[in-house]
Amino acid sequence: MAGIYIHIPFCKQACSYCDFYFTTHLLDKQDFLDALIKEIATRKTYLKSLPIETLYFGGGTPSQLSTKELQAVIKAVCIHFNVIENAEITVESNPDDLTEEYLQQLFNIGINRLSIGIQSFKNEDLELMNRAHNSQEAENCVALARKSGFKNISIDLIYGLPNATLEDWKTNVEKALQLDTEHISAYNLTIEKGTPLAHSVTKGRITIPSDHEVVLQHNLLIELLAKSGLEHYETSNFAKKSSRSKHNSSYWKGTHYLGVGPSAHSFNGSSRSWNISNTKKYVELIEKEKSHFETETLSLIDRINEFILTGLRTAEGIGLVHFESYFGKKALSNLLRESQESLSKGLLEKKQHRLIVTARGKVLLDGITSDLFFEK
Amino acid sequence: MKNIRNFCIIAHIDHGKSTLADRMLQITNTISDRDLQEQTLDNMDIERERGITIKSHAIQMDYEQDGEQYILNLIDTPGHVDFSYEVSRSIAACDGALLIVDATQGIQAQTISNLYLAIGNDLEIIPVLNKMDLPSANPEEVKDQIEELIGCDREDILSASGKTGFGVESILEAVIDRIPAPKGNPKAPLRAMIFDSVYNSFRGIIAYYRVFDGEINKGDKVKFLNTGKEYSADEIGILKLKQEKRDSVKTGDVGYIISGIKEAKEVKVGDTITHIANPCEQMVQGFEDVKPMVFAGMYPVDTDEYEEMRDAMDKLQLNDASLTFEPESSMALGFGFRCGFLGMLHMEIVQERLEREFNMTVITTVPNVSYIATDKKGEILNVHNPSDLPDPSKLEFVEEPYINAQIITKSDFIGPVMSLCIEKRGILKNQVYLTTNRVEINFEMPLAEIVFDFYDRLKSVSKGYASFDYAPIGFKRSDLSKLDILLNGDQVDALSALIHKSNAYYFGKKICEKLKELIPRQQFDIAIQAAIGAKIISRETVKALRKDVTAKCYGGDISRKRKLLEKQKKGKKRMRQVGNVEVPQEAFLAVLKLND
Numbered sequence: 003m004a005g006i007y008i009h010i011p012f013c014k015q016a017c018s019y020c021d022f023y024f025t026t027h028l029l030d031k032q033d034f035l036d037a038l039i040k041e042i043a044t045r046k047t048y049l050k051s052l053p054i055e056t057l058y059f060g061g062g063t064p065s066q067l068s069t070k071e072l073q074a075v076i077k078a079v080c081i082h083f084n085v086i087e088n089a090e091i092t093v094e095s096n097p098d099d100l101t102e103e104y105l106q107q108l109f110n111i112g113i114n115r116l117s118i119g120i121q122s123f124k125n126e127d128l129e130l131m132n133r134a135h136n137s138q139e140a141e142n143c144v145a146l147a148r149k150s151g152f153k154n155i156s157i158d159l160i161y162g163l164p165n166a167t168l169e170d171w172k173t174n175v176e177k178a179l180q181l182d183t184e185h186i187s188a189y190n191l192t193i194e195k196g197t198p199l200a201h202s203v204t205k206g207r208i209t210i211p212s213d214h215e216v217v218l219q220h221n222l223l224i225e226l227l228a229k230s231g232l233e234h235y236e237t238s239n240f241a242k243k244s245s246r247s248k249h250n251s252s253y254w255k256g257t258h259y260l261g262v263g264p265s266a267h268s269f270n271g272s273s274r275s276w277n278i279s280n281t282k283k284y285v286e287l288i289e290k291e292k293s294h295f296e297t298e299t300l301s302l303i304d305r306i307n308e309f310i311l312t313g314l315r316t317a318e319g320i321g322l323v324h325f326e327s328y329f330g331k332k333a334l335s336n337l338l339r340e341s342q343e344s345l346s347k348g349l350l351e352k353k354q355h356r357l358i359v360t361a362r363g364k365v366l367l368d369g370i371t372s373d374l375f376f377e378k
Numbered sequence: 379m380k381n382i383r384n385f386c387i388i389a390h391i392d393h394g395k396s397t398l399a400d401r402m403l404q405i406t407n408t409i410s411d412r413d414l415q416e417q418t419l420d421n422m423d424i425e426r427e428r429g430i431t432i433k434s435h436a437i438q439m440d441y442e443q444d445g446e447q448y449i450l451n452l453i454d455t456p457g458h459v460d461f462s463y464e465v466s467r468s469i470a471a472c473d474g475a476l477l478i479v480d481a482t483q484g485i486q487a488q489t490i491s492n493l494y495l496a497i498g499n500d501l502e503i504i505p506v507l508n509k510m511d512l513p514s515a516n517p518e519e520v521k522d523q524i525e526e527l528i529g530c531d532r533e534d535i536l537s538a539s540g541k542t543g544f545g546v547e548s549i550l551e552a553v554i555d556r557i558p559a560p561k562g563n564p565k566a567p568l569r570a571m572i573f574d575s576v577y578n579s580f581r582g583i584i585a586y587y588r589v590f591d592g593e594i595n596k597g598d599k600v601k602f603l604n605t606g607k608e609y610s611a612d613e614i615g616i617l618k619l620k621q622e623k624r625d626s627v628k629t630g631d632v633g634y635i636i637s638g639i640k641e642a643k644e645v646k647v648g649d650t651i652t653h654i655a656n657p658c659e660q661m662v663q664g665f666e667d668v669k670p671m672v673f674a675g676m677y678p679v680d681t682d683e684y685e686e687m688r689d690a691m692d693k694l695q696l697n698d699a700s701l702t703f704e705p706e707s708s709m710a711l712g713f714g715f716r717c718g719f720l721g722m723l724h725m726e727i728v729q730e731r732l733e734r735e736f737n738m739t740v741i742t743t744v745p746n747v748s749y750i751a752t753d754k755k756g757e758i759l760n761v762h763n764p765s766d767l768p769d770p771s772k773l774e775f776v777e778e779p780y781i782n783a784q785i786i787t788k789s790d791f792i793g794p795v796m797s798l799c800i801e802k803r804g805i806l807k808n809q810v811y812l813t814t815n816r817v818e819i820n821f822e823m824p825l826a827e828i829v830f831d832f833y834d835r836l837k838s839v840s841k842g843y844a845s846f847d848y849a850p851i852g853f854k855r856s857d858l859s860k861l862d863i864l865l866n867g868d869q870v871d872a873l874s875a876l877i878h879k880s881n882a883y884y885f886g887k888k889i890c891e892k893l894k895e896l897i898p899r900q901q902f903d904i905a906i907q908a909a910i911g912a913k914i915i916s917r918e919t920v921k922a923l924r925k926d927v928t929a930k931c932y933g934g935d936i937s938r939k940r941k942l943l944e945k946q947k948k949g950k951k952r953m954r955q956v957g958n959v960e961v962p963q964e965a966f967l968a969v970l971k972l973n974d
Contacts, residue, residue: 190925190927192928213923213924213925214924216924216925217924217925220925237927253936267935267936267937269936274936274937276935276937298937304940307940307943307944308936308940311936311939311940311943312936347901349901364927365924365925365926365927366901366923366925366926366927367926367927368926368927368928368943368946369901369923369926369946371943372943372944372946372947372950373947373950375943375944375947377947377948377951378944
């Protein structure tokens, strides 16, 4: 199996925290779409002829495209790749784009999974993040999507927001749970360099909660979602039974994927590639049939470290049997030796031939991971 | 002999000595334009990059004037206070000196002390104003300074620009006309002085010397008087851009000798070479066994690399005989070496050369000076490491080295410069105005105070308009305490320091604060304490790390995340474990950066 990621770089406006690649100029949309469709054709051999089980429109804001435009892209993918029937097709969207009509069209063209960037149900938060929607739209969009027929819906939330108390966060989580979606992604707000938010923090205009408060919000999130039957299956992702994001899971599972569009990443088992980020340059390079991505071949140690990195993010942890069969006995004993410290500190546990991060370890994941890394 | 001229160049760093030397080499066709690199004489990368000369070099130029052929030996000397003994020997090998002064900057402290050395050795001084092409050149004022300093005639001061080549020929003419030919007796027994040595992996140690009397011939049996070692002169010759073999090197000339010497310490700068059969009566005056002034521990970052490091140190010592080291072990840092250096720059250079030439990354501990401790029984102990200081109850007193510090600055900065020196336990000895707005201040100060962030602060309080030089003046009794640093109750031996009692509290507080900045948060609280004996004088806490997780792993961008964590791992690997605390390397030098 394999997956395809399609990056749509357009946004209505810039969220204050975002450092992903996006542009707020919609002017060159048609040029971009032409280039995107051309790229899909030129990279048709990247995944050999593996069956494509997932298609994922990420961004930017894919819901800035009309359903006609989305359909054209999907069609191009289906022409050049072996897309299975009932493939998971996700579109990331923002509540303000989700009118009844648009939702109905999305459903009709075959989108079967909707990811909605709600982030918060509180107007103050949404304004501070410079989101285009308001709390009303946040609360209504899921019901509208249901009405249009969507049975697999995910919403995004952000915690650790400026000025947000634990009580505020609890209200947000509870509202999210009332919507009863199949999937929730919850991210800790990170202040990325160069973003308007980082600027405000440096200038002292806003204060972000302390690590201690953020940890309390994180723990509350896990507790409340578990009570509602959502499994914490990956660092930032929660799902009802059999509703995990198949596409995102391919990132942790080492499944091959092709990413098209500016800044998209691809992986074919032995190397990783990433497209140029700038949309204008992307379009130019594709038009001129010049190379538009960089590639990094993964060494054995790179692959080991990625296996560790992605494994520890998931509820299943690092499968030791798999690890040994991929990388050998010596690598396994090395891994076990390096894991001793975190095991003894109760940050990791060994269960049924798996190394899994404990509840206490979840908030210290980066350090635990790098401790297990192999050195070049 | 009457057509030989031996001369050196005295100049402050950045005053353009090397560029001017390059021009002379070009004009005399010693070097073709094709072979010319900037700073030709500085053949270590580190010298070129920093624009400094670390080792002495010598090069012979041929020059014709008025139908006569002249041999000009230029002996290039290091310009830094750390190497003042080498400078003094190079000067002793010369009969004249070019005093090069940047016409935009004026005379600096280092220039003055080297100039006095040259005058003391009866060298003929030829003052040259360099960088005359720059619009900011201020020749009249700088000429005033020079006149005042050496009492020369104003018209004897030459003008030049190393950059444009202007005035370089007139410098060569002045070298021939004004610098006396070497004196010496060609018939007397051989008497030559070593002023430098280099290591060659095929030939062993090659010594450079100036012949004062007699001559040296290929195959001669010779003796180095101070070490008492005897050798056969397997190969001798002169120093052009490359070494050129000769059958003999005669009175007044400069040359090299290869005699299969394996150990750098056998070739001491300042030693006298003579014949075994017919030795000279008196050795060349001024020989000194240079002793290291500053000590620090150096440890391999990777504890497994101790043997490799020993190897690297041995090799480094082959062409840096002034470097000393002995094995040492530290609870915090494992096995390493306690090294002795001529000064702070020398220490930096050794560290950098280890990294560049031997690919050894090392942790250097806080440097200290050497102390003389006298215990209650009257026994005397040389202490090169604070942790070797005897227990206070057994200690009678401690002496520390003092220096005479000479600072030249603009009169605007006298106030702040004085405050700094007084804060550093300095006692004002003298203050002289060189011109209306340049002043020379002399302080008596403990050397230890120079080791701790003196240069940087001097630079900042004087906005860069101060130059500094020093000379050791012996040991004095001091009221010193050993300050220890504890992390979660475990003493970090590599961070112990001997501090004057009056400064100990302030120092303890500052170092705890600095360590708090440098030690990353870990999975538990870390107490940082400063203590004198059993008494805790300061404390800071590094709070436990509560959260260390990046939530998103965007669009399959696993590479970026992996690289981030790999970097984190690498950083951690370079840290040292003290008890259960991981300490980054910078922390071991925290004391030096208290004011950053």
